[in-house]
Amino acid sequence: MRSAAVFAAAALVAPLALWAAGTAAADSEAPDLSKFEAAPIERYLDTSANGGEVYFQTPDGLLCAMRPGQGRAGCDGPLPGVATAANEIVLSGDQYSRGLRATASPQFVKPTGGAARVLEVGHKITFADFECAVDEGPKTLCTKGDPVSAWMTISADGTAVGPRTAGLPDDVVDPNDFVGSDDSYLVGIGPKNMFPVFTVAGGLTCKIGMFSGGEIACNGELPGLGNGDDEVFVRAPGPVGTRKAGNPPFSTPMYPGPVRELPAGHRIDANGGTCMALDDGGVACIATVGGPPQGFVVTDDEVRTF
Structure with missing residues (x-):
């Protein structure tokens, strides 16, 4: 378990604002329909x-x-x-x-x-x-x-x-602006298969291991850290941070099978967790269980947690 100081340090990476290709942010105020x-x-x-x-x-x-x-x-x-x-x-x-x-x-x-x-x-x-x-x-x-x-x-x-999604930091992408689909990202076949596993274009492999709480994590080469950590995670409720991946990594599927890539501009929602594929090949993941949204953003040059 990494210390609280490490989690805090990871959260202080410079702010960023990323939008997926082809999306449009919602109007900031509700439309007035009284004139119709x-x-x-x-x-x-x-x-x-x-x-x-x-x-x-x-x-x-x-x-x-x-x-x-x-x-x-x-x-x-x-x-x-x-x-x-x-x-x-x-x-x-x-x-x-x-x-x-x-x-x-x-x-x-x-x-x-x-x-x-x-x-x-x-x-x-x-x-x-x-x-x-x-x-x-x-x-x-x-x-x-x-x-x-x-x-x-x-x-x-x-x-x-x-x-905009309540409680989400202003500089983090909004799930409302990404495209959900009918596609399944469950890997393999088995009676306990409920956690999506996917890759993004930048090379990370991620799993949304949520069910009334749980964990979301992505593993692979994490840019800008310099400490050897190769897995970023959010536990809901609980800490957010980076760590060295276990063996096997958290993102390993429960059952064998091909892992699909989540296209840029698309999102996966699963049991209180959402992950979005960014247009630079990175990923943003959010957990909204037990309090305000928590999560992480990985771009092509840095990792940020919130």
């Missing part, structure tokens, strides 16, 4: 689901829905202003289910009957704790809660969800 004219809810309501759901199209062809029973709203289709892989955006109060996604299983397409009606420019729909509107552009805006606790914006100027 309310559309008749019955035109868009599907009562076949428990509690009802709302489905609509946007003028530029996105298929959208409000699904309060699932705690989410969102849109499927060719999203403007995002990485080409993303074809879905999810608005949710849950940090691990909201944001951009690349998926073959769209969750906001009307499941029965004819196609959803178009929500015209200048109009909005209010249902449960969600509200969605279409502005000139076109620009699609949705909010959750009253007062608003989360929101999403879809436009050629950028497509993203907000607010």
